Amino acid sequence: MAETKKFGTFAGVFTPSLLTILGVILYMRLGWVIGNAGLFGAIIIILIAHVISISTGLSISSVATDKKIGAGGIYYVLSRSMGIPIGGAIGIALYVGTAFSIALYLVGFAESFNGYFNFGMGINDLRITGTIALVSLTALALISTSVALKSQFFILAAIAVSLVSIFLGTHDFTPHSVNLLPSEGSASLEIVFAIFFPAVTGFTAGIAMSGDLENPKSSIPNGTLWAIGVGLVVYLSVAIFMAYTVDSEVLKSDYNILMKIAIFAPAVVAGIWGATLSSALGGILGGPRMLQAMSVDRVTPRIFAKGRGENREPVNALLLVFLIAEAGILIGELDVIARVVSMFYLSAYAFINITFFLESWANPDFQPSFKVKRWIGLLGFIACFVVMFKLDMVAMMGALAVIGGLYFWLQRKEVKIKSTDIWKSVWENVVNKGLKRIDNKQNVNSSWNPNVILFSRESDHQSYLLELSKAVSGRTGIVTNFDLIIDNKNKIPLKRSEQMVRDGIYKDLGIFARRIKIENLYSGITNIAMTFGFSGVEPNTIMMGWPKGLEDSVEYETMTENLLHLDYNLLYLDFDIEKKFGNYKTVDLWWRETDSKNAEMMLNIARFILSSPKWDHTSIRVLFINNTDINPIIIHNKIAKLVDDLRVIVEIKIIENVKEQIPFFDTIKNYSANTNLTIIGIPNYKIEQQASYIVSANQLFETIGSALLVKAANNFNVLDLDFINTKS
Template sequence: MEKIQKFGTFAGVFTPSLLTILGVIMYMRLGWVVGNAGLIGTIVIIIIAHIISVTTGLSISSVATDKKIGAGGVYYVLSRSMGIPIGGSIGIALYVGTALSIALYLIGFAESFNDFFNFGMTINDFRITGTIALVGITLLALISTSIALKTQYIILTAIVVSIISIVFGTRDFAPETVSMVATKDAVPMEIIFAVFFPAVTGFTAGIAMSGDLKDPKTSIPKGTLWAIGVGLIVYIFLSVFMALTINSETLKSDYNILMKMALFSPAVVAGIWGATLSSALGGILGGPRILQAMSMDKVTPKVFSKGKGQNNEPVNALMLVFIIAEAGILIGELDVIARVVSMFYLTAYGFINIAFFLENWANPDFQPTFKIKRWIGLLGFFACFAVMFKLDIFAMIGALAIIASLYFWLQRKEVKIQSNDVWRSVWENIVNKGLKKINANTEVQSSWNPNIILFSGQSEHQSYLLELSKTVSGRTGIVTNFKLIVDENNNKPLKKTEQVVSDDVFSDLGIFARQMKVDNIYTGIKNIATTFGFSGVEPNTIMMGWPKGLEGSKEYAEMTETLLHLDYNLLYLDFDKKTKFGNYKAVDLWWRETDSKNAEMMLNIARFIIASARWHETNIRVLFVNNNNVDDKIIHNKIDKLVEDLRVNIEIKIIDNAVQQIAFYDLIKQYSSTTDLTIVGIPNYKIEQQAEFIVKTNQLFETIGSALLVKAANNFNVLDLNFIQEKS
């Protein structure tokens, strides 16, 4: 049986990364950069570019030593950290960018090759040479990845020899004075940076080989960081060398000056060809593995997941890379594509950095053996997008638009993998810190933020109770519905996983749903009210249907007494099966002198009702029963001020009742018989009077539509509704 070939740090990561870093930019554009930017400007450009590559290299190295790294390189890391939609969209963009960058490298090779042998220098000549080179390296990759990687040792040797030949070459072009900064006629720094930046993007070439490594957790950090470090030293050294030995005008105008000054010019030619071909070879080896990994995750068509041999070489994916690269070569003019490709790389690096930051910050299970400070990832993230914005805002917008489109497509596709992404940990961390902040704030709340425990039952009008509970909880309130399953023996409670109810009815409304076994409904409600909740968002309101037929129940009375003792807000809905909520156009709030706390709660409910989509055109009325012959203007002005403070637009109606002394419930029957929802406060009464109160209230509900009874807890402010002392 054929033995699976796996590669170590040097062959699998360091060499392909370094050869892509020391590419065509070093030989044919670094001198131009030095000539235009000056020595100091060049070093600044190199350092800024390496801030991105170093932070990204550190971030991906840290993630690589925490997670099991599979095939796919950057795609694998991002998909397992941030989920398939983000990982897949960046992976597809990076794959296309890698394939097109092969075309760029081979066109650079074609220019040098044709010039050296005095072949044609037209765009068609470059297409022919580039295509032949593409076929050659593709065949090499098809024959054997091992052979392809071993050829890189020859190329690395050629690059080293070429650099030595340059250093010991002629000094005929030495400047009279070293140009330290950019001259007035120099190219703008943004353009210079844009030309240079592709030189530092090569370090992901080794990461893309992650599936072919013996020990990716060791090889990726070592190989990547060593390649970046060696590349940084070489670029700074050559920048200083060229600034000291070649005048700026020559550097700006002659792209082949290194070959002309070299001790042995063929060595430089070999280095240029080796650099361009090795960079293209790195793309040929790495690009297909990204596509193969995505296809295995069902992000891209399954046909690209198939490979050949013991190593499962990605043959089908390689063919697509060949097609995209050849399309780039045939286009010939790749300036616009090159800018967008650079944006794809910068975007990918930005997401690598933020993935590390979020993993480090939020994931309690993030335990990498290669530890770095989390701010390094944040720095890399902001640096990537700051550079993108500075270089070309339109190309940045284009790249982000394409990636956003891919993201939404993958989100709709709903690809699932057996891996938890970091977002759950992020939300858990945010919630955790938020709860601590809320719990630490001991100040009295200025407004009611409902956290409702709902007992909706299983009646045919349950949906209306659910709807109203969500309405009165407002935009930020929490509603948890409990389904109580009566089991008189109740020997074994439901498992934690069984207690969670997954139902579209609840999820569509944004209501959490739970179910519990109880031996008695009323005991169950008391136990839940006593124990449910956690610090920071303790439940503060109990809501349920109105207890018709329970006026004589001792157990119900004891439950109510417990809820009042626990100081919950109580909401009871009497739902009219015939009128329902009518046209959602009219809501009445009934106030009396004894409703000082209930009144404020009603106003809060009214504010939430108006804010909801269903009730936003409703008329809110406050009806105040004037039993003490107080001047209506005094009452109206005071209520108007209370209403104004709570920013609720309502109509105020004063009912003079000092002479007739009509019973409160009879007035409600008279004025609210056609109201869509009537809200009435529950007065203070002794628990032994509960049966009498329920009977009277039942009689009221027979003559009006749906009604909501409220009993405010003690944390509500007291609204002064006692106008006796202000009698004129």
């Protein structure tokens, strides 16, 4: 029983699409377009408009043959490809555009009807006639969708007869010469295009019936493209005929000229009324189904999801369409309505085209049976926005603002459906291609893009370590935190879903987080350092807390030796639990002659820290201990040059230590006791000297605030801090 109510290509797609295309613009405004734009201008307008409609038709047809198409037409396709926020935003815009287009067709019908019977042509007269027609068509749609669609066959025949009557008509208005270009006093081409463009939007009428089609994957591409093609031929033929048959001034002023030149005027009247009423009927049938589909997905209120009867006719959604269309009819100005409809449709078509382009480019699972070159979608997308910009930049910004507002509203609403999201494929494709390009480039020492492996566990002060790791990695650096769970048996690893951590502070800071079981802390860190990462974005930095109490640990010594051998940058934070990072106002960088690589790394860290919100008003000092008799001005100038080359603004302080020969760590105690963060380079030492170095560092950390120790890898440039050879 239900199968007999489904429709095929001709009845379900081709006929409603063609009848909407051959509508009010063809009969009531095409002559005006030719009169203002000239024949060449009119042909260009028709062709540009069809570039958009053909590219959009090809795009939607290709996408439609890849996915299972349900009720909702274009909304359904977009929401299942680009996600609910974009699909819903465009769907709502297209729904409103469809409802207003009903008003466009019925105001055009009212102009013809009242003019033919010599009724009033005032705006109120057109409103009354348009409203009566709207009520009648809405009642027909409520009675039966099947009856409404079958009535379109008679209307299609009437249009065909009217076109024959026009081409066989009289030539009483033949011009002395054909205007090929716009004449003086004509409307601008932008305005003419905006009024004409709704003529080519009718192909969406068939797509909107997707839920009522027997085979949408076959019917949508065949019916849509045939309707667009036939429409293009008809518009070009009528345009050329009218340009050679009617004077341009008459075309500008007489909207009913086709009735006057036709061999049988009643046939043209029947065609006009049939075309305008069937176009309106197509919107009345398709618009509610789109709203119903959005309501089923909870994009719009659920009340509009309710349907009547076996085919769930969208009665509630139809009533809302009626109200919006009536609001358009009350505007009463066909040209004004046409320009509003153009912006809504152009916005929607732009996103339809970019959806196809992204699906074709990024989605490996995109296998449509209707193959289309992906550049066609990109061409349609660009054409839509260029035309919108040329037509009315303010209106374009308004339309994009409305769609953007709907997008962010739906995103916050967090409506979810079981479907693929093209954006995941897009990002995967971008990342894949980016990684290949990065991996193919030779590593250079001119800059440091941190990719940090951070080891931290939940504690009262973990957030500070996470914040600092994000600060020192800069805006484009990557931080991955590992929470290591020691399990000596380690028989059952955590599930992959349990290893991933995406909430809390990690999400706020943009830090990737993993939770992993290990048997031994030191071997676990070493294994992660050796295996984590992949080509293009290999980790280059290890960051962890300073190892207090591990100065005699052989395992820690082995781990450090392995990390140095792997040539990682090493960052150790000794966090002062009481002082924390103070007021985030001061950072000291301590340099010495042996810090030739560490110095550059410190300056990079300082530059990244300054771009972090909490540290953006920080004062940075570079402190250098002069243990020789070299003139401190020479040292100061050379450091200033090095700092200037790396584009970091710092205060440089040279500490004279020739006479006193105060130990390095003791000098730090004297100058950085109240500094919020002190950054110190780890010198090159033999691994067996690690224990004594840790002991000395621990004594230092007891008297200063939070400190970060750094050990630069070999890929950092060597800064010349050997001032003996610069002595003068």
